[in-house]
Amino acid sequence: MPKKVTLKDIAAKAGLSPASVSMILNRRSIDRFNAETINKVFALADSMGYKNSRHQSYALIKPSDTLIIIICPSLFNPFYTTIIQGIEIAARKQGFVTSVRTTYWDTDTERFIMEQARKFNVAGVIFAMIPQQPQLAYELSQYLPVVAIGDRRGDLELATVDMNNFTAGQLVGRHLTELGHKHIAYLSTTLNDQHTSRVRRCQGLEDICKAACASLKVFTKEITPDYELSHIDVEYATGYELACKCLEQVPETTAIVTINDMLGYGAYNAIIDKGLRIPEDISLCGFDNIFPSQLHGISLTTIDNSLTECGKSAFKLLQEEIASYEHHGKFASITHVEYKCRLIARSSSGPAPQR
Known part of the structure; x- marks a missing residue:
């Protein structure tokens, strides 16, 4: 039976420490390494057949340390586009870029997007709504920072920006x-x-x-x-x-x-x-x-519901989880932020008519 390839084996070939190899393969603080080193480590991992519990293969996977996936039902309703713009206002100031994926409330599509996010191990995932499959979102959060925006739920073990x-x-x-x-x-x-x-x-x-x-x-x-x-x-x-x-x-x-x-x-x-x-x-x-x-x-x-601010806060929570992992090797504890809703009374409502 062939010997299982370890991080130490790859590190010896690459001329790096096992810790550095681990950071590159898990895409954590990857910006501290140059492109040549990153490509070298991924190529070695692939050619040597390295696998672990998170990643089945490293072939054709390009690392990203600044890409955030935003998952939302659709883009036609300004409710979601306003939240997304709030996320992007905060994200771009910190050098992050976003990619928006729509589900149209289809659970298979939502599952596929989460699988892709885990496969490519992007910087993090923000749901512009409450995930339809909370357990899958929780499992993803064990590998990547995940934040959700929407109605607070007791069964959702994620950092959230809550709307009451x-x-x-x-x-x-x-x-x-x-x-x-x-x-x-x-x-x-x-x-x-x-x-x-x-x-x-x-x-x-x-x-x-x-x-x-x-x-x-x-x-x-x-x-x-x-x-x-x-x-x-x-x-x-x-x-x-x-x-x-x-x-x-x-x-x-x-x-x-x-x-x-x-x-x-x-x-x-x-x-x-x-x-x-x-x-x-x-x-x-x-x-x-x-x-x-x-x-x-x-x-x-x-x-x-202060939609733009909800988006900004969602990115802030995501960034805190990223920083927690980089500094302590684990994600931050679950955090909830709630914005107080307020009624905006305009001319479409008035006293009840006498029928």
Whole structure:
């Protein structure tokens, strides 16, 4: 049986210390070595058949010490592009570059991206949403710094930038019930355990409606990854469709809350096309406070989550984990940062009409 190749064997051939070889093969502080040395070590590892528990082979793998992978569902919704720009503002100041990968909420795609990140052992991974497969994300975090942005979950053993979506739902519910609304509808794309932010927003809204003795009707539409990929306007179209359904089936509705501002724009046009006025006949609220919501023609009441700052903080957490490994040989303890959400009341919401 051939002798197993060790770091010492490679180090002897390369004329380096085993510690240096380990840093290069694991891509830690790799910028302290020149390109010739790095290529030499990887070539030796490949030709000598070196393998370990992390890497099955070193052939055709190019090291990167400054590349960050950003994983997000899509780029059409400004919610994600705003977060991404926040990450890039902070990352580029520190000499890092980013590569954005989209999943369209497909778990196979998410798994593939994580496998590639581990294979190439990039500087780190930032999820612009909560991973759909928390266990896989946790396993990846044992090899690379991983940070997630979104609703805080007890089963997610990762550094996170948290958004308190339950509180956000409460803020919208309180705003509407204080305006006298007793018949409220909630419109959402797929509602399930993989979309906790949508569920928590609904729960927060429901909590206030119960306390105020207001009714809450929930309208949802299941969206598959393939459908989302092939329909760029899926959120707008879903908002329009569900708002029409709500107004036809529950005509006493005086306020509509959409899972995000993109659905809100679809609901806005549906209400107008039905010959109703906003907010005189129907109040409308969303979540996320993306840029178009402030335009005078829309002026959508919504929840602000400091998206750009969330992105910046996510990179900061990632950088702290990188520094922890370089200085102490291990990643930092799990850190959570939370930004307080706030209601932005605009002209799309007003007192409940007297029917």
